[in-house]
Amino acid sequence: MDLPTLDDVRQARQGLRGVIVPTPLQTSATFSARAACEVLLKPECLQKAGAFKLRGAYTKIHSLTPEQRGRGVITYSSGNHAQGVAYAARLMGARAVVVMPENAIPAKVAATRGYGAEVVFAGLDSLARQHKAEELVREHGYTMVPPFDDPHIIAGQGTVGLEILDERPDVATIVAPIGGGGLCSGVALAAKEAKPSVRVVGVEPEVCPDARDSLRAGEIRTAASIDTIADGLRVRRVGERNFALMRRYVDDIVTVTEDEIRQAVVLLAERAKLVVEPSGAVTLAAVLAGLVPTAGPVCAILSGGNIDRGLLARLLLEVPVA
């Protein structure tokens, strides 16, 4: 298996200079008091295109030959990865095609098109989209930019870990969400290789603890349900490469309830003044639930901010938060 190394992450970081926003860490007196340790927030919700996904997508497309880029790239995510690919491709003048479900949310279609990508609709489930994308690869010679199970994607997402350690070398624990495992595996690889004493904790919704179960079982398990408000984490199986890296580098995987996720979204808006989507708020939820070691500073990666405004409004109105 072609796994990335710390050097790959460092190279990815070089390539991303001037492309991404470094998203400086934020501190929070409120969250630190509640967690009984210093809580740092890594606000990737403030990243271009609203999530960390640009890091991996750009790194991948940047690694292609000019000839490959000339033929164009394709992906089949309907969420943040689609926008990351579209944004990255435009920066490099490459054509991007995104396969979306026929019932895709119009705002997401518009955002993806807004970044210059061509949207192709196919079926209603993720398998139909993947097949359509693979068909278009065969037909047009596009290069596939997979959402997480790819060495360049992982190296790109891992740059989040290097930035955290550079800014706060004293960080004791880094907390990352797990969907397919691209962010968590990349950050764990980078952080543990650069500073072996740091702890890395992954977070999943309680309703789909497939990564935790996979780690325990020693082989990849499939989630029975993905019925979570954290739409970015609705992935049934982590990737092969992501699993191999998480086995090696991740110290623990914890789970949070749907209520804890909702509360974290509201607390982040109210106290930290950040709009964070549910998938990005699971890390703070885990910290506030006491699931993360509190010896030394804890950094919660807020992976994205692309939440529907109606959903954010409902959470602000309905979720009881002290």
Added chain:
Amino acid sequence: MDLPTLDDVRQARQGLRGVIVPTPLQTSATFSARAACEVLLKPECLQKAGAFKLRGAYTKIHSLTPEQRGRGVITYSSGNHAQGVAYAARLMGARAVVVMPENAIPAKVAATRGYGAEVVFAGLDSLARQHKAEELVREHGYTMVPPFDDPHIIAGQGTVGLEILDERPDVATIVAPIGGGGLCSGVALAAKEAKPSVRVVGVEPEVCPDARDSLRAGEIRTAASIDTIADGLRVRRVGERNFALMRRYVDDIVTVTEDEIRQAVVLLAERAKLVVEPSGAVTLAAVLAGLVPTAGPVCAILSGGNIDRGLLARLLLEVPVA
């Protein structure tokens, strides 16, 4: 009149090192495209205590003698200034008293107490609060920390301008909200003395254009109404010192409608992933309304993020935004 100078602002900045967050500028492709110029955001909503007010309050309390600090400080604002004073006083181990209206919003009372201040209730209008505070000064020897009409307060708020110029020396226009004029006068003083070619534009709600009228008339005018959603700008008259500085340094004062303010709050949450209160969003509203020169980068100061969560939810649900 004891007006602050650029040196005072520079000294204030030294004193604030390690105390405030430098709130790095953010760029926005969306807003830049709409405004047809590069739009920079200065996110003071991410400042400690949720607004720029800590800068002035800390600078003022820091300027006192140990003996004065030992007797304690007092103020009579019920908004962000109260929290800034409470937070700053606690940092320096000084007692803080805040006089609030009897109908103060419980969340604001709790936040002020949360920062360790003692809250005293007095009457329902601003004059009653001010009189009560002055009475307590005479009784207990507290030092008054006024909300805007004070050289140290102005110098502290002016540090926002120096940070913007340091980070982006090429900025062409800086846009600041005007309530009592503390932020706008301080930023204008600092920015124009440090870089005379920069333009500084102040923004008021259309319903209370007293600063604009004052500048035109050459003397301070009183707002007939302060019925605006921008609660931080509900000030009937700018301060004497603030007026003197704005006359000298501010290039233009423009006004925005209540609808433009509401839309800017929603756009900032949806596109920039920032929770900004209406008073802090007037600057982006002015930029998007085409009221600010677009030759060169424009920096909109987002002065604070302390918006009631119910209000934010209603705006997200109700305000039509393209």
